[in-house]
Amino acid sequence: MLETKKLCAGYGGTDVLHGVTACFRPGRVTGIIGPNGCGKSTLLKTLAGLHKPTSGQVLLDGVSVPDLPPHLSAQKIAYLPQSRNVPEITALRMVLHGRFAYLSYPRRYRPQDYEAARRALRWIGAEDLADKNVSSLSGGQRQKVYIAMALAQDTDTVLMDEPTTYLDIRNQMEVMELAGKLAGLGKAVVMVVHDLGAVLRNADDVLLLQEGRVAAMGTPEEIYAGGKLESAFGVAVHVMETPDGKQYYCTPL
Amino acid sequence: MKNSQISSSRHNSRPFALAALLCVAAALLSVCLGAAGLTLPELWQAILSGPDGSAAARILWYVRLPRTAACLLAGAGLAVSGAIIQAVLANPLASPSIIGVNAGAGLAVSICCAAGGAAAGWAVAGMSFCGGMAAVMIVVLVARRTGASRMTVVLGGVAVSTFLNAGTEAIATLFPDAAVGSADFRVGGFSSVSLARLWPAAILIVAALAVSFTLCNELDVLALGEDTARGLGMQVSTTRTLLLALSALLAGATVSFAGVLGFVGLIVPHIARKFVGSESCHLLPMCALCGAGLVTICDLAARLLFAPYELPVGILLSFIGGPFFIVLLARRGGGRHA
Numbered sequence: 001m002l003e004t005k006k007l008c009a010g011y012g013g014t015d016v017l018h019g020v021t022a023c024f025r026p027g028r029v030t031g032i033i034g035p036n037g038c039g040k041s042t043l044l045k046t047l048a049g050l051h052k053p054t055s056g057q058v059l060l061d062g063v064s065v066p067d068l069p070p071h072l073s074a075q076k077i078a079y080l081p082q083s084r085n086v087p088e089i090t091a092l093r094m095v096l097h098g099r100f101a102y103l104s105y106p107r108r109y110r111p112q113d114y115e116a117a118r119r120a121l122r123w124i125g126a127e128d129l130a131d132k133n134v135s136s137l138s139g140g141q142r143q144k145v146y147i148a149m150a151l152a153q154d155t156d157t158v159l160m161d162e163p164t165t166y167l168d169i170r171n172q173m174e175v176m177e178l179a180g181k182l183a184g185l186g187k188a189v190v191m192v193v194h195d196l197g198a199v200l201r202n203a204d205d206v207l208l209l210q211e212g213r214v215a216a217m218g219t220p221e222e223i224y225a226g227g228k229l230e231s232a233f234g235v236a237v238h239v240m241e242t243p244d245g246k247q248y249y250c251t252p253l
Numbered sequence: 254m255k256n257s258q259i260s261s262s263r264h265n266s267r268p269f270a271l272a273a274l275l276c277v278a279a280a281l282l283s284v285c286l287g288a289a290g291l292t293l294p295e296l297w298q299a300i301l302s303g304p305d306g307s308a309a310a311r312i313l314w315y316v317r318l319p320r321t322a323a324c325l326l327a328g329a330g331l332a333v334s335g336a337i338i339q340a341v342l343a344n345p346l347a348s349p350s351i352i353g354v355n356a357g358a359g360l361a362v363s364i365c366c367a368a369g370g371a372a373a374g375w376a377v378a379g380m381s382f383c384g385g386m387a388a389v390m391i392v393v394l395v396a397r398r399t400g401a402s403r404m405t406v407v408l409g410g411v412a413v414s415t416f417l418n419a420g421t422e423a424i425a426t427l428f429p430d431a432a433v434g435s436a437d438f439r440v441g442g443f444s445s446v447s448l449a450r451l452w453p454a455a456i457l458i459v460a461a462l463a464v465s466f467t468l469c470n471e472l473d474v475l476a477l478g479e480d481t482a483r484g485l486g487m488q489v490s491t492t493r494t495l496l497l498a499l500s501a502l503l504a505g506a507t508v509s510f511a512g513v514l515g516f517v518g519l520i521v522p523h524i525a526r527k528f529v530g531s532e533s534c535h536l537l538p539m540c541a542l543c544g545a546g547l548v549t550i551c552d553l554a555a556r557l558l559f560a561p562y563e564l565p566v567g568i569l570l571s572f573i574g575g576p577f578f579i580v581l582l583a584r585r586g587g588g589r590h591a
Contacts, residue, residue, distance in 0.1 A: 045480075048484055050480065050483045050484065070483065070486045070487065070488050071486040072486075073486070074484065074485055074486025075486070077484075078484065079480070079481075079483075079484030080481070080484070081478065081480030081481055081484065082480075083478060083480065084477075084478065084481065085343070085476065085477050085478035085481070087473065087476050087477055087531070088530065088531035089473055089476075089530070089531055089532045090532070093473070093532055094477070097470070097473065097474050097477065097485060098485065100470065100474055100485040100486055100487065101485060101486030105467070106467035106468075107470040107471070108470075109470070133530070153485070
């Protein structure tokens with residue numbers, strides 16, 4: 001299980017996170033929400049071991065993540081950053097790079113790596129994209145290829161920073177669905193998402209960050225009932241029972 | 254290669270075969286043609302007789318072969334250096350000459366020549382590498398401190414290049430006896446290539462090429478962006494420095510015998526990309542072949558066009574490279590890559 005204890009982290013001597021204690025359970029999708037600049041991306045990077053905490057701990061099954069060498073943390077935690085380049089390589093090649101951490105110099109991908117990459121593409125339903133150049137794909141297809149890369153990385157934890165931003169509504173839904181399927185494989189899926197309604201509808205757990213502190217943590221129902229969303233975002237949040245389950249929507253205060 | 258059957262069918266081996274054929278043809282012509290032409294039977298005999306045979310043999314072994322080898326090595330070295338720099342800096346407009354590597358290596362060679370007279374080949378090649386590496390490090394540091402937009406890297410490189418070139422010019426003026434004053438050195442050319450200069454650089458270039466071919470997955474992963482690369486378990490700054498050092502080594506070693514040859518490192522990667530795409534495991538070997546072929550052909554043209562006068566090949570390459578660069582700027586405009 002991935003957890004943080006009194007985690008502080010920041011840039012250039014100024015902390016952005018102030019004592020974050022939280023846990024991210026396997027088999028569940030945890031949505032991290034919070035207003036702009038509250039430290040969501042910093043938290044995700046620190047969880048991935050890419051950013052060193054100033055104090056506190058990030059533990060994965062009791063092992064300190066910041067102390068792991070990069071290739072070992074990459075074998076345990078996959079991380080999809082917010083800014084994603086558009087490489088001019090085939091989708092299969094790109095998914096293959098998910099195996100990067102498992103090889104040492106000189107890296108020559110083995111048959112089992114090709115197999116893992118093809119399996120990952122098949123799993124997300126994008127087999128037909130294997131030989132297409134990533135730069136020629138649509139935004140939604142690219143995002144799926146990135147997710148396939150994370151899957152090929154074969155980690156217990158998958159961290160995604162704003163995976164649905166810039167996508168149209170159907171692709172947003174598909175990415176959310178894939179996140180759920182990843183959790184179904186027993187992985188801990190952690191994602192930063194701005195769409196409050198989508199998070200409350202799709203996530204199993206929600207972590208509300210406000211000014212670098214945990215304002216609330218729990219299931220979507222608990223978060224909604226706790227009433228912290230209003231003060232954090234400055235909007236009114238409502239719930240409506242529909243034939244398709246609970247739907248959350250926001251109105252100005 | 255077992256990967257080729259798995260990777261997309263688009264990357265068949267035809268472009269490679271064509272480029273290799275081009276290289277062999279260019280090399281053969283470069284060996285045979287010149288002020289004194291060699292026919293194929295003469296060439297064969299000269300090869301068999303060794304360097305101390307007939308006049309033809311001496312021309313072959315002491316003039317044509319070193320020069321052809323220098324062309325091939327310089328083209329391959331600069332082109333691969335350019336491809337690496339473009340990938341590491343994620344900037345299609347970067348190249349050893351734009352980023353200051355050539356200028357740094359040139360200044361280092363100038364200092365060597367002015368201070369030591371006929372310095373040993375190894376010393377020149379080593380100094381040349383240090384000069385190139387220093388230049389690329391300055392540019393990267395400047396770009397880091399100022400926010401590292403892709404434009405900053407290019408502009409910083411131009412500034413550093415100008416400064417270093419001024420140093421080379423100053424030395425050429427103050428020490429007129431040093432070989433660096435020759436047009437051959439300042440724009441790049443092969444008329445004064447000697448075996449003594451060539452072979453240390455040749456070893457360095459071949460070794461650096463071999464190492465860079467093993468790092469193609471690293472190059473591709475770097476191109477996914479810094480955060481993604483780190484997420485995949487790469488030690489980004491170490492890898493980046495290593496790759497830049499390799500490209501400085503390739504360009505620096507080339508400058509030590511070919512002078513400050515521009516544009517090969519810029520245009521060849523773009524040509525090669527048209528044929529085999531951007532995957533480094535195809536792109537780097539293709540760059541090496543295309544670069545070697547292009548420089549050899551250009552040098553041949555530079556020798557023959559105005560015979561008995563000889564144009565430094567750098568001038569010819571600039572005539573081709575200048576317009577090409579403008580076309581590139583107009584077509585890309587930084588848009589897709591900004």
